[in-house]
Amino acid sequence: MTATADAEAAENGLTPLADYLGSVLRRLRALPPLDLDLTQAYGNVLAEDVVAPHSFPAFDQAAVDGYAARWEDIAGGGRGTIYVPAQSGGVAGRTVRLNVVGDLGAASWRPVRLTPGSCFSVAAGAPLPIAADVVVPVEWTDQGMAAVEIFRVPKRGYGVRRTGEEVAAGAVLARSGTYVSPALVAVLAATGIGHVVVRPSPRVVIVATGDELVDVGRGSQPGQVVDANSHALTAAAAEAGALAYRVGICDDDPEGLRGLLEDQTLRADLIITTGGTGTGPGDMVRRILSRREGNRAGPVTFTDVALYPGTALGFGTVGAEEVPVVCLPGDPGAAMIGFEVLARPAINLLAGAEPVFRPSVRAHLLETVSSPAGLREFRPAHVAERRGGGYTVQPLNGGPFTLSGLAEANGLLVLGERVTAAAAGSTVDVLLLDRRR
Known part of the structure; x- marks a missing residue:
């Protein structure tokens, strides 16, 4: 103003x-801040920074279903290499055969180690065997049980999630003032947090x-x-x-x-x-x-x-x-x-939320409007994004007093105290309304 x-x-x-x-x-x-169980925190605003007590992932694990192996066993034409017709997009004339020495699921907990020429069948989320640095997706193999033939060689590290790759222990997960969304709840839970301090x-x-x-x-x-x-x-x-x-x-x-x-x-x-x-x-x-x-x-x-x-x-x-x-x-x-x-x-x-006001944009006015002098008017309107960037705004019929206009609006056209008329084509301020449609 x-x-x-x-x-x-x-x-x-x-x-x-x-x-x-x-x-x-x-x-x-x-x-005043309140300590809440994580299941009740959604929709509130954090009252203090939240630090990860544990890493995520918490251990090296498989990201896909497949076979955990040593990359040098499948990439260099070592002793496990045999020559057969190419399949499934593999290199013509070459495939790799490894011995399957066990199965690992997400509930497996005993540490195991790979030896040269061997692999483990693994489910997504399973802990990786020691020395494994690649997981070959099942669709790139013949899905063998005692031995497996690999038709396509992935890059080193494919299908592997390392400890702390996404979040390291001690990292700041969210700052004070952050809205607790469902996705943030997932991150907090995954790193071992059960309570948060919120407004x-x-x-x-x-x-x-x-x-x-x-x-x-x-x-x-x-x-x-x-x-x-x-x-x-x-x-x-x-x-x-x-x-x-x-x-x-x-x-x-x-x-x-x-x-x-x-x-x-x-x-x-x-x-x-x-x-x-x-x-x-x-x-x-x-x-x-x-x-x-x-x-x-x-x-x-x-x-x-x-x-x-x-x-x-x-x-x-x-x-x-x-x-x-x-x-x-x-x-x-x-x-x-x-x-x-x-x-x-x-x-x-x-609630401790920032910012306290709705977001606003500058928009291209599609219709000439008049406004009372000396008053800041908020008029129901429809806002749309332009294909080339920016926004357009269409005032809705009936002016600011109409409930039907408010029900249809996804924005409020703002006309300042000095504005008695705004011409079509001019640029105006528009508050963006929440509309879950």
């Missing part, structure tokens, strides 16, 4: 979005407020609005990596709201409310949570932010434990955009 954009927002009585986010996120801290997934409670709200399973009608927000925000929090809990609907009752929030602090690292953030007669959340008590300000500060849609956002803490609370607008489209802009970064920060 430029200084000019900041000044324009201030003139409108609005807080620039970048300033607001900075002031909120500086008040949050990552959750726990934040427990996020979602509350929808409003006398007009009714639960899903029916249609809206005058005086009644189906609660889409708490369901959508619960899914969004889970997508962000949180342990999300939907409390449901809370009426515009001051004591009921205070009591509900106080109860939820016992199981929440973050509370998200939706509805009641404006200044109208029915906006009870703002009225209750921002109310001064004596000389003390209310626990939540509501700010009119240079954001479109949904300028009114709230942030503060509630309860004796001072659990952070994010208050989002009641309009479903504005609530979803508010979640992306404010709540999602808060969840990532609590």
Whole structure:
């Protein structure tokens, strides 16, 4: 955001979005570290570096099913060489015969040694015999049992995995801040790690407020609005990596709201409310949570932010434990955009994840769009990679308030405070959304 954009927002009585986010996120801290069993660590973020206690592979082993041999016995035309018609792509007129002196499987543990002219039949994962430096795949042989004929000579070291070839003991497997993926779980387990220290997934409670709200399973009608927000925000929090809990609907009752929030602090690292953030007669959340008590300000500060849609956002803490609370607008489209802009970064920060914001790209705009002056707009859009490199972005019909547009979008087109129109062909910023399609 430029200084000019900041000044324009201030003139409108609005807080620039970048300033607001900075002031909120500086008040949050990552959750305390937790030692977890490896089976529970997926989806969390490491709180410290992880060092390999053991090598991987832990011993020399066969990488393929075949015959473990000494390379000089099969490559140099030694005493095991005989002359027969070529087969299976071997050298014409030459093959090698070795005595098979035993079989080794993945469960074999006794050390054995090769002698000249001999080999062992081995399964993938089996420990290599001492002196073996090549494994000949079974398809390159006649698959003999007492003796085997080898029709094709591999390079030295083929089919062999040496101790520590992939990971050496003492190597750093992952740095603090790394997301624990299924593949990382495999690496940690393979090197002998059973526990890791992580930042726990934040427990996020979602509350929808409003006398007009009714639960899903029916249609809206005058005086009644189906609660889409708490369901959508619960899914969004889970997508962000949180342990999300939907409390449901809370009426515009001051004591009921205070009591509900106080109860939820016992199981929440973050509370998200939706509805009641404006200044109208029915906006009870703002009225209750921002109310001064004596000389003390209310626990939540509501700010009119240079954001479109949904300028009114709230942030503060509630309860004796001072659990952070994010208050989002009641309009479903504005609530979803508010979640992306404010709540999602808060969840990532609590989880110790970096970066806290979604990735963004610069994209070629396919359609001219207009935007309200002095506000930073986030508009649902479809992003595609261009064949020659780079991206294109197509704004979706209906603007930022449409739920159908948000459902179809794989990105959010970002139009700055000074932008009132962006022409087709111009380059714009786009936030990339997670879409598992």
